[in-house]
Amino acid sequence: MQAARAAAEASYSPYSRFRVGAAVLAGGTVFSGCNVENASYGLTVCAERIAIFTAVAAGHRRIACIAVACVDAEASATQASLMPCGACLQVIAEFGTADTQLHVHGSRSYTLRELLPYAFRLGQPASSRSGC
Ligand SMILES: O=c1ccn([C@H]2C[C@H](O)[C@@H](CO)O2)c(=O)[nH]1
Numbered sequence: 001m002q003a004a005r006a007a008a009e010a011s012y013s014p015y016s017r018f019r020v021g022a023a024v025l026a027g028g029t030v031f032s033g034c035n036v037e038n039a040s041y042g043l044t045v046c047a048e049r050i051a052i053f054t055a056v057a058a059g060h061r062r063i064a065c066i067a068v069a070c071v072d073a074e075a076s077a078t079q080a081s082l083m084p085c086g087a088c089l090q091v092i093a094e095f096g097t098a099d100t101q102l103h104v105h106g107s108r109s110y111t112l113r114e115l116l117p118y119a120f121r122l123g124q125p126a127s128s129r130s131g132c
């Protein structure tokens with residue numbers, strides 16, 4: 001959670017002014033990311049996916065857990081629904097397991113099973129595939 005909060009400081013969020021940071025534990029190393037927005041709003045990528053893709057780019061295929069922090073949460077009227085979005089849950093499903101813990105905004109923790117009980121999967125998970 002500390003790494004997630006630190007990562008949020010680099011958030012590029014001039015449109016939403018909503019700074020989010022995420023940190024994943026993979027192979028004993030913490031990889032972090034922040035949300036990166038775009039003038040073409042739909043191109044925005046969440047902090048969670050940046051953190052996970054950074055871990056994958058470093059050679060990891062399995063994430064142990066993920067923490068997400070929004071440093072602007074206290075000022076936000078949407079505080080009650082600060083949960084990872086569906087796209088990020090699907091990406092967590094790709095590299096985690098049903099038991100992967102999500103530590104959300106310092107409030108409480110959830111398993112992926114709780115938040116995405118019916119994740120879409122194609123055969124073997126990415127982590128156990130050989131080759132690419
Ligand atoms: O779990 C979340 C929810 C939202 N955002 C980002 C996307 C966008 O930049 C801003 C507002 O939705 O927050 C994240 O990074 N992670």
Ligand SMILES: [Zn+2]
Binds near residue numbers: 085086
């Ligand atoms: Zn997301």
